[in-house]
Amino acid sequence: MTATAVSNDWRSRFDERIMRSIGMPLAKLERGEGAYVWDDEGREYLDFLAGIAVNALGHAHPVFVEAVAQQAARLAHVSNYFTTEPALELAERIVRLAGAGDEGRAWFGNSGAEANEAAFKLARLNNGGGGRTRVLALVDAFHGRTMGSLALTGKPHMRQAFEPLPGGVEHIPATIEALDASIDDAVAALIVEPIQGEAGVVELPAGFLEAARELTRRHGALLIVDEIQTGAGRTGAWFGFQHAGIVPDAITVAKGIGGGFPIGGLVTFGRASSLYQKGMHGSTFGGNPLATAVSNAVLGEIERAGLVENAAVRGAQLRERVARIGSPLVAGTRGRGLLVGVALADPAAQAVVAESMRHGLIVNAANDHTIRIAPPLTIGDAELDEFEARFGAALAAASA
Known part of the structure; x- marks a missing residue:
């Protein structure tokens, strides 16, 4: 079966059986590790939404996995x-x-x-x-x-x-x-x-x-x-x-x-x-x-692991990275720690989210003028470097 057929199949199944209180999902995800997830076609995404500020330790963290397994067995x-x-x-x-x-x-x-x-x-x-x-x-x-x-x-x-x-x-x-x-x-x-x-x-x-x-x-x-x-x-x-x-x-x-x-x-x-x-x-x-x-x-x-302190430090660095991109679409940032809102000069949030997905980055449109960013608290330099590259490319494509 081709990748397109698989993709169409899950969308059809969702449309036929899932209550229509939510829209069509952006992708069908299969697995995750740290700040990354992969979809059913094997494509990698940097997850800077973390399940809407939920996955504090990222995906499949050994501490989380061990706690689930040990307690479920008990x-x-x-x-x-x-x-x-x-x-x-x-x-x-x-x-x-x-x-x-x-x-x-x-x-x-x-x-x-x-x-x-x-x-x-x-x-x-x-x-x-x-x-x-x-x-x-x-x-x-x-x-x-x-x-x-x-x-x-x-x-x-x-x-x-x-x-x-x-x-x-x-x-x-x-x-x-x-x-x-x-x-x-x-x-x-x-x-x-x-x-x-x-x-x-x-x-x-x-x-x-x-x-x-x-x-x-x-x-x-x-x-x-x-x-x-x-x-x-x-x-x-x-x-x-x-x-x-x-x-x-x-x-x-x-x-x-x-x-x-x-x-x-x-x-x-x-x-x-x-x-x-x-x-x-x-x-x-x-x-x-x-x-x-x-x-x-x-x-x-x-x-x-000192992740409260990491959130404070990395949050400031994340906002600096957004400013460093220098996109005319960005009007500024808001928030504290690793809960960041990127204010847009135009009502282009949905376009930015779509382009971010195309460039392998998961973020969220809180409203037409705001991108919400809430990555795992575990992120470091490598993830911030990748975020800057992928978000910069998404902003450039959205404003073209």
Whole structure:
């Protein structure tokens, strides 16, 4: 069978049997190693998206593979009627890394959307005897696609088909002035991303998190930080909020903490740790020994190998490489660490993604004017050299 016939065959199979909630995939991938993947025709790609900031250690990292194999051979699932050593260890580890202190607690689910559902319910529990009915989120925020997390998401085009959504959520601009005008004693919680990844890798204004912390504390509201895309060392700190030097009431985590294995979670600080009581929330698969063992291995390797620091150093170098390309299509870069947005002067992001694929590079169009880059935290000089060459060629072709 020819390569073309094979390619057409998988596309036909996808079109006939996969739900049409997603578009046609860019390729059918067969295997990966480090920062590289290969498709069904044997073509190599440099993966600078890492499963949308998920594959923190890259592909087929020995630590990840060993953790999956060893735990799968021992105990994979037990339900939440029981606990296991990997679950206890992960709760202790992630509370420590988040700096949640002696009162810190963790709950585990299977995805970022589930983590934000748990956070939404936590906000509802902070009701002040029924007087706190408002939950604030930001315009252009993305918190997931379940009904609750979608209610928190500040993107009308994603919400419209599913309305009415759970009520009580208000979306405010990401400005300190909007915080001052919006937060009062009727607010149960404010939920924010330190960097709005789906909005185009947009950082919050300077001083925003500090102001949010002061105002929520003053009015008795919870400050919940969505660290699903920014956590696990991605921004050059273990969690994005740590750059601001604040202590939130809760954070949500997923993506990179599992390094490719599905897991999400909620970490609570201080008084927020006492809001959930027995029977209020749960998950059949949440906190299973296989997922938590893998997450322990991934986070342990990030810590052992100094990959948080590597993200800070390599992120700065990556942005320098983009500037060095000197493309007239590039208007600048945004982000922190290895979560980088390349701002385009023209609405050419889809063309840049297509040309990047043609030149063996995987990146993502966050919107028409932004390319999102989120490679494995393990990248070094060799991968940056290849990125510069391939991305430069893609930009040249897209602007021709």
